[in-house]
Amino acid sequence: MKASVLHKFCTPPIFEEIDDPVCGPNSVVIELKACGVCRSDHHAWSGNDHDVKLPHIMGHELAGIIVETGSDIKKFSIGDPVTVPFILGCGLCSDCQTGNSTICDRQETIGFTIRGGFAQFVEICFADFNLVRLPISLGFETAAAMGCRVTTAYRALTDRASLLPGEWLAIYGCGGVGTSAIMIAKALGAKVIGIDINSLALKKAKEVGADIVLDPTKFKNIWQEVRELTKGGVDVSLDALGIEDTFQNSLRSLRKLGRHIQIGMPTSNSTIVSLPLLELVYSRQLKIIGTRGMAASRFSTLMTMINDGSINIDGLITRKLKLSQVPEAILQFGQKSESGITIINNFSM
Ligand SMILES: [Zn+2]
Ligand SMILES: [Zn+2]
Numbered sequence: 001m002k003a004s005v006l007h008k009f010c011t012p013p014i015f016e017e018i019d020d021p022v023c024g025p026n027s028v029v030i031e032l033k034a035c036g037v038c039r040s041d042h043h044a045w046s047g048n049d050h051d052v053k054l055p056h057i058m059g060h061e062l063a064g065i066i067v068e069t070g071s072d073i074k075k076f077s078i079g080d081p082v083t084v085p086f087i088l089g090c091g092l093c094s095d096c097q098t099g100n101s102t103i104c105d106r107q108e109t110i111g112f113t114i115r116g117g118f119a120q121f122v123e124i125c126f127a128d129f130n131l132v133r134l135p136i137s138l139g140f141e142t143a144a145a146m147g148c149r150v151t152t153a154y155r156a157l158t159d160r161a162s163l164l165p166g167e168w169l170a171i172y173g174c175g176g177v178g179t180s181a182i183m184i185a186k187a188l189g190a191k192v193i194g195i196d197i198n199s200l201a202l203k204k205a206k207e208v209g210a211d212i213v214l215d216p217t218k219f220k221n222i223w224q225e226v227r228e229l230t231k232g233g234v235d236v237s238l239d240a241l242g243i244e245d246t247f248q249n250s251l252r253s254l255r256k257l258g259r260h261i262q263i264g265m266p267t268s269n270s271t272i273v274s275l276p277l278l279e280l281v282y283s284r285q286l287k288i289i290g291t292r293g294m295a296a297s298r299f300s301t302l303m304t305m306i307n308d309g310s311i312n313i314d315g316l317i318t319r320k321l322k323l324s325q326v327p328e329a330i331l332q333f334g335q336k337s338e339s340g341i342t343i344i345n346n347f348s349m
Helices: 039-046 140-160 176-187 199-207 222-229 244-252 277-282 296-307 323-331
Strands: 002-005 014-017 028-037 061-069 081-083 121-124 168-172 191-195 212-214 234-239 254-262 287-290 317-322 341-346
Touching (some): 002 323, 014 323, 028 081, 028 323, 039 323, 061 121, 061 140, 081 140, 140 234, 140 254, 140 317, 140 341, 168 244, 176 199, 191 199, 191 222, 212 222, 234 244, 244 254, 244 277, 323 341
Parallel strands (some): 168 234, 234 254, 254 287, 317 341
Antiparallel strands (some): 002 014, 028 061, 028 121, 028 341, 061 081
């Protein structure tokens, strides 16, 4: 098969011919129809994700058709259109059995611990437990765009932060996950402030429904501006980047009893940050919430929101590329937010 293979961190992946995946007993092999390119692919590419072993195939927001099933697979058949969360729970442990497969101790992560979707075919293990069958109304590109960013944003705002109608939400970083969060928060009835240094990302944020967009470089302290605009601070604030600046600003933007959500994966020099424990966490009684991925069992609620038009995922897709163009898609991520979601939709060239 053709694949985009990373041989050395921080160098362009090579578009080349390699062996097809072999299907294990609890696995299926999927022929890729669409795969999103996400900020976490950049972390894998740069060597900042320590799960990645070279040579490696990235890509974790995927959708396609099953072309092979392992001997233990009971719920899915060849020809089924499917998507899958990037965190694959084992399906057997108590965390998986109670809907918390994103914290499964035996988890595999597509495009990180195992090979991902920047290839013509991919093997998915623990398949009966993790695969999500696509309804006819949901196309492959929409499903791939839903992949990690939209599902992660949805779980962050609903299950983790319990965002309520009428509440204020600030979003630091209006790339794929940030714009997804804006769209979902608006559908949930919240008021949203999008914050980013990239003017294209702010334009996209406004387009998908942000009530206010702010460029932090225009203010001495962006959090002060947020607190003034919302008369005391936002109820929920989300750090979509995972760098110290956005973490600190997010925390300071909160009103008393506010909830900070860490969606962006902290890397390199932001893995350990200073925490204003007395001034903010204790005195203002803040909550700090981590979140990562979403279990397959929660996909159906989100797919209903897409189906009934509450959120328009296709509106987030800004670029469609070929498999050989993975390097340019990866390089758009750095410290800055990308604007919208890039999808690979041609896997033969
Ligand atoms: Zn498990
Ligand atoms: Zn991702």
